[in-house]
Amino acid sequence: MHSRISFILVFSCFLVLIFFVSCSFFEKPEVPGDLTAVYNEEGDYVELHWEDATGVSQYEVYRGDNDDPETFELIADPDEAWYDDFDYNYFERYYAVKAENKFGTSDFSEVVEANVPDHDKYEPNNDLASALLVTPVDDEPNDMHMSIMPAGDIDCIKFYAYTNHGYNIFISAAQCSVTNIQMTMYDENGNLVETGIPEGDSAVQIFEWQPDQAGYYILKIQAANTADIGYYMLYIIPWV
Ligand SMILES: [Ca+2]
Structure with a gap:
Protein backbone atom coordinates (compact mmCIF):
# COMPACT_ATOMS: atom_id res chain seq x y z
CA MET A 1 0.00 0.00 0.00
CA HIS A 2 2.77 2.37 1.02
CA SER A 3 4.79 1.75 -2.11
CA ARG A 4 1.68 2.27 -4.25
CA ILE A 5 1.11 5.73 -2.74
CA SER A 6 4.78 6.57 -3.32
CA PHE A 7 4.46 5.47 -6.91
CA ILE A 8 1.36 7.64 -7.46
CA LEU A 9 3.14 10.60 -5.85
CA VAL A 10 6.25 10.19 -7.97
CA PHE A 11 4.20 9.69 -11.11
CA SER A 12 2.10 12.80 -10.36
CA CYS A 13 5.26 14.84 -9.86
CA PHE A 14 6.52 13.51 -13.15
CA LEU A 15 3.29 14.59 -14.93
CA VAL A 16 3.48 18.06 -13.36
CA LEU A 17 7.10 18.35 -14.50
CA ILE A 18 6.21 17.30 -18.06
CA PHE A 19 3.37 19.84 -18.02
CA PHE A 20 5.65 22.74 -17.10
CA VAL A 21 8.38 21.72 -19.50
CA SER A 22 5.92 21.48 -22.38
CA CYS A 23 4.31 24.81 -21.42
CA SER A 24 7.59 26.65 -21.68
CA PHE A 25 8.36 24.78 -24.88
CA PHE A 26 5.09 25.78 -26.54
CA GLU A 27 5.22 29.37 -25.40
CA LYS A 28 5.62 32.57 -27.36
CA PRO A 29 9.25 33.80 -27.36
CA GLU A 30 10.78 35.97 -24.70
CA VAL A 31 11.19 39.71 -25.21
CA PRO A 32 14.41 40.40 -27.17
CA GLY A 33 17.13 41.94 -25.03
CA ASP A 34 20.13 44.23 -25.51
CA LEU A 35 18.78 46.19 -28.48
CA THR A 36 21.24 48.73 -29.88
CA ALA A 37 20.73 51.27 -32.72
CA VAL A 38 23.92 52.83 -34.02
CA TYR A 39 24.20 55.24 -36.95
CA ASN A 40 26.80 54.15 -39.52
CA GLU A 41 28.02 57.37 -41.11
CA GLU A 42 30.06 55.79 -43.87
CA GLY A 43 27.19 53.65 -45.11
CA ASP A 44 24.53 56.19 -44.06
CA TYR A 45 22.20 53.76 -42.28
CA VAL A 46 21.19 52.70 -38.77
CA GLU A 47 22.57 49.35 -37.58
CA LEU A 48 20.25 47.48 -35.23
CA HIS A 49 21.39 44.50 -33.18
CA TRP A 50 19.75 42.55 -30.39
CA GLU A 51 20.21 39.30 -28.52
CA ASP A 52 19.43 36.22 -30.57
CA ALA A 53 17.02 33.74 -28.96
CA THR A 54 16.33 30.08 -29.64
CA GLY A 55 12.95 29.01 -30.96
CA VAL A 56 12.31 32.32 -32.72
CA SER A 57 11.06 32.09 -36.30
CA GLN A 58 11.50 35.79 -37.02
CA TYR A 59 11.73 39.21 -35.45
CA GLU A 60 9.69 42.36 -36.01
CA VAL A 61 11.44 45.72 -36.18
CA TYR A 62 9.47 48.85 -35.32
CA ARG A 63 10.36 52.53 -35.70
CA GLY A 64 8.73 55.71 -34.44
CA ASP A 65 9.12 59.37 -33.58
CA ASN A 66 8.72 59.08 -29.78
CA ASP A 67 9.44 56.55 -27.05
CA ASP A 68 5.99 54.90 -27.02
CA PRO A 69 6.31 51.69 -29.08
CA GLU A 70 2.51 51.36 -29.37
CA THR A 71 2.66 54.26 -31.87
CA PHE A 72 5.47 52.66 -33.90
CA GLU A 73 5.32 51.37 -37.45
CA LEU A 74 6.49 47.87 -38.44
CA ILE A 75 9.39 48.35 -40.86
CA ALA A 76 10.94 44.88 -41.25
CA ASP A 77 10.71 41.23 -40.20
CA PRO A 78 14.24 39.76 -40.37
CA ASP A 79 15.04 36.11 -39.58
CA GLU A 80 18.21 37.03 -37.76
CA ALA A 81 18.89 39.29 -34.79
CA TRP A 82 20.02 42.34 -36.74
CA TYR A 83 18.71 44.82 -39.28
CA ASP A 84 20.24 47.71 -41.27
CA ASP A 85 17.75 50.56 -41.68
CA PHE A 86 18.61 52.49 -44.84
CA ASP A 87 15.25 54.28 -44.69
CA TYR A 88 15.93 55.94 -41.35
CA ASN A 89 15.09 59.59 -41.01
CA TYR A 90 15.94 62.35 -38.59
CA PHE A 91 12.60 62.42 -36.81
CA GLU A 92 11.92 58.69 -36.50
CA ARG A 93 14.97 57.60 -34.59
CA TYR A 94 13.33 55.36 -31.96
CA TYR A 95 13.36 51.60 -32.39
CA ALA A 96 11.93 48.51 -30.70
CA VAL A 97 11.77 44.84 -31.70
CA LYS A 98 9.54 41.84 -31.01
CA ALA A 99 10.29 38.14 -31.38
CA GLU A 100 7.89 35.78 -33.07
CA ASN A 101 7.33 32.02 -33.26
CA LYS A 102 4.34 29.89 -34.21
CA PHE A 103 2.92 30.17 -30.71
CA GLY A 104 2.82 33.94 -30.68
CA THR A 105 4.67 37.24 -30.56
CA SER A 106 6.58 38.67 -27.61
CA ASP A 107 6.00 42.08 -26.12
CA PHE A 108 8.11 45.02 -27.32
CA SER A 109 11.75 45.13 -26.32
CA GLU A 110 12.93 48.25 -24.62
CA VAL A 111 12.87 51.32 -26.89
CA VAL A 112 16.24 52.71 -27.95
CA GLU A 113 17.08 55.97 -29.68
CA ALA A 114 19.55 55.84 -32.58
CA ASN A 115 22.38 58.39 -32.49
CA VAL A 116 21.38 59.84 -35.87
CA PRO A 117 22.95 63.30 -36.23
CA ASP A 118 20.63 66.29 -36.66
CA HIS A 119 22.75 67.62 -39.49
CA ASP A 120 23.01 65.54 -42.62
CA LYS A 121 26.44 64.23 -43.53
CA TYR A 122 26.69 66.60 -46.52
CA GLU A 123 27.04 69.66 -44.28
CA PRO A 124 28.39 72.27 -44.39
CA ASN A 125 27.05 73.01 -47.88
CA ASN A 126 25.08 76.18 -47.39
CA ASP A 127 25.98 77.97 -50.62
CA1 LIG B 1 21.19 70.18 -44.44
Whole structure:
Protein backbone atom coordinates (compact mmCIF):
# COMPACT_ATOMS: atom_id res chain seq x y z
CA MET A 1 0.00 0.00 0.00
CA HIS A 2 2.77 2.37 1.02
CA SER A 3 4.79 1.75 -2.11
CA ARG A 4 1.68 2.27 -4.25
CA ILE A 5 1.11 5.73 -2.74
CA SER A 6 4.78 6.57 -3.32
CA PHE A 7 4.46 5.47 -6.91
CA ILE A 8 1.36 7.64 -7.46
CA LEU A 9 3.14 10.60 -5.85
CA VAL A 10 6.25 10.19 -7.97
CA PHE A 11 4.20 9.69 -11.11
CA SER A 12 2.10 12.80 -10.36
CA CYS A 13 5.26 14.84 -9.86
CA PHE A 14 6.52 13.51 -13.15
CA LEU A 15 3.29 14.59 -14.93
CA VAL A 16 3.48 18.06 -13.36
CA LEU A 17 7.10 18.35 -14.50
CA ILE A 18 6.21 17.30 -18.06
CA PHE A 19 3.37 19.84 -18.02
CA PHE A 20 5.65 22.74 -17.10
CA VAL A 21 8.38 21.72 -19.50
CA SER A 22 5.92 21.48 -22.38
CA CYS A 23 4.31 24.81 -21.42
CA SER A 24 7.59 26.65 -21.68
CA PHE A 25 8.36 24.78 -24.88
CA PHE A 26 5.09 25.78 -26.54
CA GLU A 27 5.22 29.37 -25.40
CA LYS A 28 5.62 32.57 -27.36
CA PRO A 29 9.25 33.80 -27.36
CA GLU A 30 10.78 35.97 -24.70
CA VAL A 31 11.19 39.71 -25.21
CA PRO A 32 14.41 40.40 -27.17
CA GLY A 33 17.13 41.94 -25.03
CA ASP A 34 20.13 44.23 -25.51
CA LEU A 35 18.78 46.19 -28.48
CA THR A 36 21.24 48.73 -29.88
CA ALA A 37 20.73 51.27 -32.72
CA VAL A 38 23.92 52.83 -34.02
CA TYR A 39 24.20 55.24 -36.95
CA ASN A 40 26.80 54.15 -39.52
CA GLU A 41 28.02 57.37 -41.11
CA GLU A 42 30.06 55.79 -43.87
CA GLY A 43 27.19 53.65 -45.11
CA ASP A 44 24.53 56.19 -44.06
CA TYR A 45 22.20 53.76 -42.28
CA VAL A 46 21.19 52.70 -38.77
CA GLU A 47 22.57 49.35 -37.58
CA LEU A 48 20.25 47.48 -35.23
CA HIS A 49 21.39 44.50 -33.18
CA TRP A 50 19.75 42.55 -30.39
CA GLU A 51 20.21 39.30 -28.52
CA ASP A 52 19.43 36.22 -30.57
CA ALA A 53 17.02 33.74 -28.96
CA THR A 54 16.33 30.08 -29.64
CA GLY A 55 12.95 29.01 -30.96
CA VAL A 56 12.31 32.32 -32.72
CA SER A 57 11.06 32.09 -36.30
CA GLN A 58 11.50 35.79 -37.02
CA TYR A 59 11.73 39.21 -35.45
CA GLU A 60 9.69 42.36 -36.01
CA VAL A 61 11.44 45.72 -36.18
CA TYR A 62 9.47 48.85 -35.32
CA ARG A 63 10.36 52.53 -35.70
CA GLY A 64 8.73 55.71 -34.44
CA ASP A 65 9.12 59.37 -33.58
CA ASN A 66 8.72 59.08 -29.78
CA ASP A 67 9.44 56.55 -27.05
CA ASP A 68 5.99 54.90 -27.02
CA PRO A 69 6.31 51.69 -29.08
CA GLU A 70 2.51 51.36 -29.37
CA THR A 71 2.66 54.26 -31.87
CA PHE A 72 5.47 52.66 -33.90
CA GLU A 73 5.32 51.37 -37.45
CA LEU A 74 6.49 47.87 -38.44
CA ILE A 75 9.39 48.35 -40.86
CA ALA A 76 10.94 44.88 -41.25
CA ASP A 77 10.71 41.23 -40.20
CA PRO A 78 14.24 39.76 -40.37
CA ASP A 79 15.04 36.11 -39.58
CA GLU A 80 18.21 37.03 -37.76
CA ALA A 81 18.89 39.29 -34.79
CA TRP A 82 20.02 42.34 -36.74
CA TYR A 83 18.71 44.82 -39.28
CA ASP A 84 20.24 47.71 -41.27
CA ASP A 85 17.75 50.56 -41.68
CA PHE A 86 18.61 52.49 -44.84
CA ASP A 87 15.25 54.28 -44.69
CA TYR A 88 15.93 55.94 -41.35
CA ASN A 89 15.09 59.59 -41.01
CA TYR A 90 15.94 62.35 -38.59
CA PHE A 91 12.60 62.42 -36.81
CA GLU A 92 11.92 58.69 -36.50
CA ARG A 93 14.97 57.60 -34.59
CA TYR A 94 13.33 55.36 -31.96
CA TYR A 95 13.36 51.60 -32.39
CA ALA A 96 11.93 48.51 -30.70
CA VAL A 97 11.77 44.84 -31.70
CA LYS A 98 9.54 41.84 -31.01
CA ALA A 99 10.29 38.14 -31.38
CA GLU A 100 7.89 35.78 -33.07
CA ASN A 101 7.33 32.02 -33.26
CA LYS A 102 4.34 29.89 -34.21
CA PHE A 103 2.92 30.17 -30.71
CA GLY A 104 2.82 33.94 -30.68
CA THR A 105 4.67 37.24 -30.56
CA SER A 106 6.58 38.67 -27.61
CA ASP A 107 6.00 42.08 -26.12
CA PHE A 108 8.11 45.02 -27.32
CA SER A 109 11.75 45.13 -26.32
CA GLU A 110 12.93 48.25 -24.62
CA VAL A 111 12.87 51.32 -26.89
CA VAL A 112 16.24 52.71 -27.95
CA GLU A 113 17.08 55.97 -29.68
CA ALA A 114 19.55 55.84 -32.58
CA ASN A 115 22.38 58.39 -32.49
CA VAL A 116 21.38 59.84 -35.87
CA PRO A 117 22.95 63.30 -36.23
CA ASP A 118 20.63 66.29 -36.66
CA HIS A 119 22.75 67.62 -39.49
CA ASP A 120 23.01 65.54 -42.62
CA LYS A 121 26.44 64.23 -43.53
CA TYR A 122 26.69 66.60 -46.52
CA GLU A 123 27.04 69.66 -44.28
CA PRO A 124 28.39 72.27 -44.39
CA ASN A 125 27.05 73.01 -47.88
CA ASN A 126 25.08 76.18 -47.39
CA ASP A 127 25.98 77.97 -50.62
CA LEU A 128 26.98 77.21 -54.21
CA ALA A 129 30.68 77.70 -53.42
CA SER A 130 30.64 75.06 -50.65
CA ALA A 131 28.41 72.58 -52.53
CA LEU A 132 29.33 68.99 -51.80
CA LEU A 133 30.44 66.97 -54.83
CA VAL A 134 28.70 63.63 -55.36
CA THR A 135 29.17 61.10 -58.17
CA PRO A 136 25.82 59.59 -59.13
CA VAL A 137 25.96 56.07 -60.62
CA ASP A 138 23.99 55.44 -63.83
CA ASP A 139 20.53 53.90 -63.39
CA GLU A 140 20.87 53.88 -59.60
CA PRO A 141 18.70 55.92 -57.21
CA ASN A 142 21.77 57.58 -55.62
CA ASP A 143 19.49 58.59 -52.75
CA MET A 144 20.79 60.92 -50.09
CA HIS A 145 19.35 61.41 -46.59
CA MET A 146 19.26 65.14 -46.02
CA SER A 147 17.77 67.66 -43.63
CA ILE A 148 16.81 71.29 -43.51
CA MET A 149 18.05 71.99 -40.01
CA PRO A 150 18.35 74.40 -38.30
CA ALA A 151 15.74 76.78 -39.76
CA GLY A 152 17.14 78.65 -42.75
CA ASP A 153 19.48 75.79 -43.70
CA ILE A 154 20.36 75.57 -47.41
CA ASP A 155 21.73 72.39 -49.00
CA CYS A 156 23.90 72.51 -52.12
CA ILE A 157 24.90 69.34 -53.97
CA LYS A 158 27.25 69.39 -56.94
CA PHE A 159 27.54 66.71 -59.63
CA TYR A 160 29.05 66.32 -63.06
CA ALA A 161 26.54 66.02 -65.92
CA TYR A 162 27.26 64.57 -69.37
CA THR A 163 25.54 65.58 -72.61
CA ASN A 164 24.95 61.95 -73.59
CA HIS A 165 23.03 61.40 -70.34
CA GLY A 166 19.57 62.27 -69.09
CA TYR A 167 18.84 63.02 -65.45
CA ASN A 168 15.84 62.58 -63.21
CA ILE A 169 16.35 64.60 -60.06
CA PHE A 170 13.66 64.61 -57.39
CA ILE A 171 12.67 64.68 -53.74
CA SER A 172 9.98 62.08 -53.08
CA ALA A 173 6.90 63.49 -51.32
CA ALA A 174 6.60 60.36 -49.15
CA GLN A 175 10.10 60.92 -47.76
CA CYS A 176 9.93 64.65 -47.14
CA SER A 177 8.72 66.52 -44.07
CA VAL A 178 9.67 70.00 -45.30
CA THR A 179 6.61 72.00 -46.39
CA ASN A 180 7.04 73.59 -49.82
CA ILE A 181 10.59 72.42 -50.36
CA GLN A 182 12.31 74.20 -53.26
CA MET A 183 15.00 72.98 -55.64
CA THR A 184 16.89 75.02 -58.21
CA MET A 185 19.85 74.05 -60.35
CA TYR A 186 22.78 76.26 -61.34
CA ASP A 187 25.78 75.88 -63.58
CA GLU A 188 29.26 76.31 -62.21
CA ASN A 189 29.18 80.05 -62.84
CA GLY A 190 26.04 80.46 -60.72
CA ASN A 191 23.60 80.88 -63.63
CA LEU A 192 20.14 79.43 -63.00
CA VAL A 193 19.64 76.41 -65.27
CA GLU A 194 16.42 74.75 -64.06
CA THR A 195 13.74 75.19 -61.41
CA GLY A 196 12.21 72.07 -59.87
CA ILE A 197 8.44 71.64 -59.95
CA PRO A 198 6.23 69.26 -57.95
CA GLU A 199 4.58 66.51 -59.97
CA GLY A 200 3.18 63.03 -59.32
CA ASP A 201 4.79 61.53 -56.22
CA SER A 202 7.52 64.13 -56.03
CA ALA A 203 7.68 67.06 -53.64
CA VAL A 204 9.78 68.75 -56.30
CA GLN A 205 11.58 67.46 -59.39
CA ILE A 206 13.67 68.21 -62.46
CA PHE A 207 12.44 65.55 -64.86
CA GLU A 208 14.30 64.13 -67.87
CA TRP A 209 16.83 66.93 -67.92
CA GLN A 210 19.62 66.80 -70.51
CA PRO A 211 22.45 69.32 -70.25
CA ASP A 212 23.33 71.44 -73.29
CA GLN A 213 26.86 71.45 -72.02
CA ALA A 214 28.83 68.91 -70.02
CA GLY A 215 30.12 70.20 -66.71
CA TYR A 216 29.46 70.65 -63.02
CA TYR A 217 25.96 71.57 -61.95
CA ILE A 218 24.76 72.49 -58.50
CA LEU A 219 21.40 71.69 -56.89
CA LYS A 220 20.26 74.16 -54.25
CA ILE A 221 17.56 72.98 -51.87
CA GLN A 222 15.77 75.04 -49.25
CA ALA A 223 12.41 75.56 -47.55
CA ALA A 224 10.09 78.22 -49.02
CA ASN A 225 9.39 79.35 -45.49
CA THR A 226 12.74 79.83 -43.81
CA ALA A 227 11.21 78.91 -40.43
CA ASP A 228 10.57 75.33 -41.60
CA ILE A 229 12.79 72.42 -40.70
CA GLY A 230 12.50 68.78 -41.76
CA TYR A 231 14.10 65.85 -43.50
CA TYR A 232 13.99 64.70 -47.09
CA MET A 233 15.53 62.23 -49.48
CA LEU A 234 17.16 63.53 -52.65
CA TYR A 235 17.44 61.26 -55.70
CA ILE A 236 19.69 61.86 -58.71
CA ILE A 237 19.16 59.17 -61.37
CA PRO A 238 21.36 59.46 -64.49
CA TRP A 239 20.57 57.35 -67.54
CA VAL A 240 22.11 56.91 -70.97
CA1 LIG B 1 21.19 70.18 -44.44
